[in-house]
Amino acid sequence: MESKYGFLKMNLGEFENWVNSQRIARTILHVQQHHTWVPNYSHFNGSNHFERQLAMKNHHVGANGWSDIGQHFTIFPDGQIVTGRSLEATPACIYGNNQHSICFEHLGNFDVGGDQMTAAQRQAIIKTTALICQKFNLPVNPNSIVYHHWFELGTGRRNDGSGNNKSCPGNNFFGGNKVQDFNQNFAPLIQEELGGSPLPLVPPSLRYAVVTANRLNVRVGPSGSESKASDRAPVERGAVLRIYDEKNNWLKISKSQSHWVYSRYTLEVKRATVNATVLRVRSGPGTSYSIVGNLPKSEEVFIAGESNGWCKLALEEKWLSKQYLDFVN
Known part of the structure; x- marks a missing residue:
């Protein structure tokens, strides 16, 4: 585990121990999935995790006017996880739908024709999402785990991607960014990681x-x-x-x-x-x-x-x- 610029960088094992030790007062109901689009794989050299995270924070604060970096975590192509804003703070990632959420940004462009997700990043996305579901007793369904694409960009209304929406987390993210893609491709991987058993109510x-x-x-x-x-x-x-x-x-x-x-x-x-x-x-x-x-x-x-x-x-x-x-x- 390394620290720089106020961020922590962890591998999957370190993240599991760290997140299970965190005491979070606010009630969590959702896990958000995003891709950065820019920066993407071409901006990552294998050792500039902290520099890329700081650049995102500077953009979110300086250009967007937010109080901090928008996301709680960024997952990099090598599977490393870097922390962002405090877990007690609401993210700034889906207009009008950030309350009670944990936000993941996955560094890369996962639209068709963009970056080909590495095996390490893929495993980290599955594992970290499962760990958040486990910690907060979240069911594996499209109400608890949400894609940015399902919410209209200007109003924040949920339309499941039928209107003026970003493609985020990418129209090639685990086979697609629609609700049916989530149900067919992403949800089974999370459920398998959790052992296939429902979490306590x-x-x-x-x-x-x-x-x-x-x-x-x-x-x-x-x-x-x-x-x-x-x-x-x-x-x-x-x-x-x-x-x-x-x-x-x-x-x-x-x-x-x-x-x-x-x-x-x-x-x-x-x-x-x-x-x-x-x-x-x-x-x-x-x-x-x-x-x-x-x-x-x-x-x-x-x-x-x-x-x-x-x-x-x-x-x-x-x-x-x-x-x-x-x-x-």
Whole structure:
């Protein structure tokens, strides 16, 4: 494992140990798959991992105006994995659809006629995706593992690649970038890596809260006088936390560790699943409000409030019809 410019570079074995040791407060529901397109294989010389990652960060911050590099990880042609932004931070990779996500960028151009993916990078993509699914109990399906191509570029609406969409992660990425390509080619490889068995279900009795402060410190006990947890970064606004206990207005956010946050800076939310084939997302609680997106069947959401049969998504001004939601508890 090497470190430079604030990034870590790891091989697959190192990544597995590292990611399993990470304590992440925010709830993860999605793994995003992207290709960089540029830079591609012609820009990689076998030893410039850190320089390429820094160049991407400089572009994302300087040209795009983002606070940091967009992705959490970049996977290089030699199978090495380089870290990006903090895992507690929402990525900046799919417009309007970054919440609750982990983002992978795969260095290369995986459109037809572009780079021929190496065996090392292919194995790293499969293994790292499986490890994230395993860590966060994500089912292997096109709601949990998503391609950038499935979302309209300008609006962020999911249309499964039928409109004005980027080809990302490439129309030759594991045999194609359509949902059917994912189901036929990529999903079986992830499932095989996981041993073919379904992952444990999240307990339906679990409570959730969304962070309303810009950054919320995690402490080792239910009091402001307790020290900050040394192995956790502060939690950022909009993160949805799992609640395992509550004491004196403090919320325990770890099942195995004494890690607590002050409830004053959170808002309790309910977890729900979309039961419609496609559910329209509106800008207000009613059909007279404009459509700002759509959600596929089985997509999971967090609801912060209700009004006249409509449900509000966490801290966003986005609303869903309650009749098309199944609440977990």
